[in-house]
Amino acid sequence: MIVINKASEMQAIAKSLQKQGKTIACVPTMGFLHEGHLSLISYAREKADVVITTLFVNPTQFGPSEDFSKYPRDFENDCKLAGENGADYLFAPNEQEMYPEEFNTNIHISGVTEVFEGAFRPIHFDGVALIVAKLFGCTIPDVAVFGQKDYQQTLVIKQMIHDLNMPIDIAVMPTVRMENGLAKSSRNKYLTEEQSVKANMIHKALLNGREAIEKGIRERQEIDYIMAKELSRDFDFRIQYIASAKADDLTLPDNFKPEDDIVLLAAVYLGNTRLIDNELVVA
């Protein structure tokens, strides 16, 4: 696996590969790779001739009070894992390379960005859209692979690709979980051992919502109440949201229709660690 730090160099390689008729899959990450990321890289390996994993902890998607500076990093281990799982290139630019002094462009997506994560992290999705557009420019992928763990992010990126007519397919891979159900996340590193055990209550709450829907409950507030009930009684958790929405656009009907795909979304603090998770209930 070849590590590239310069955007222009990455782009020249990608352009040359495209002209040779090779297909490229891009797996954008913020590093500190876990089994979730590795499942994306393995999928990319199957889908394209060339796999480019990107590693960049993007400052523009973190709010001023968020965990940008303490976000976990382990470059050496990331290189090892990406290479072992089939990446041909690791594109790992620094901040100066992505946002030089003369940088002056923003992308704003409305609609699907305004609820859930967008409501609690106001600049987050503008930052995500911007860096993903830039990484697509550097790696010129035919397909880009994202994890379902960041469900709303996948909708935002689909919206951008649609609206800007980007010639890129999106693949979304299922969330990889610990044995106890906790979604794998780089931020799980912040949890104590005790918290890691307890954190699976978030996923259990979402599964309660799934069970309710599968039993035929379609009233949105009832589903949301069923999910919040236990979590909200435990003072170790602080819920930002745990809610159901239409899976395609995150709108909130009073009652879901039988043909609606429904997504169950949660953002919950356990101690100082903010965890997100979701379950997709296909009609």
Next chain:
Amino acid sequence: MIVINKASEMQAIAKSLQKQGKTIACVPTMGFLHEGHLSLISYAREKADVVITTLFVNPTQFGPSEDFSKYPRDFENDCKLAGENGADYLFAPNEQEMYPEEFNTNIHISGVTEVFEGAFRPIHFDGVALIVAKLFGCTIPDVAVFGQKDYQQTLVIKQMIHDLNMPIDIAVMPTVRMENGLAKSSRNKYLTEEQSVKANMIHKALLNGREAIEKGIRERQEIDYIMAKELSRDFDFRIQYIASAKADDLTLPDNFKPEDDIVLLAAVYLGNTRLIDNELVVA
């Protein structure tokens, strides 16, 4: 020449051409083609295997009081001219195709967009950046060709390409002029014959600025005064700006340095018709 109306169809063709190793040149236009546009198409013909001209009068770059609805259109003649001058494809989507109901994305570029045209047409360059990004997504060009007539626009597009790491080269072709010096423009159609004759005073004013610089004058306000002097005395003209700026970023030093490339920019109403022009004075 093949006319394409659907974005997905244009993109599929472009993608297939890229995978065959062909190079693509894109010439974005708003139609009503004149010799200026044709020089761009001819240049594109020399530079790439495949030439795609786009024709779309983009509503998002017109302000509410501007000339979107009366902007001149002549689709049949545009097809004829584009084909005769070497275009392989004419991509001519309609408004619904470019901005469907669910459209939700904006691009904003700061800095170079905030002066001159940007000051008088506040939403103009956001609209330009957006449609150009979309047209690049549909046509996947290796090179895109623009006219120097819209000088500030070329800087905005260069900024976007730089900031979003778009894998695209930009070529800027010289302004084509009438015999009397008036820059060719689709909007010249709005002028009476008498106005067309008189409109060359704008270019003459810019040439006065060039002459002053070539004589060694470097004080910005003196150059601007020399350019405005005659035009401002003629009540048929209403000047929005006629001014000198650093050519690379449109900043306004009190005195230009000997090594500065300088651009002279004008936006002037003649009757109800807004005309723009520029001269680039290379150090």
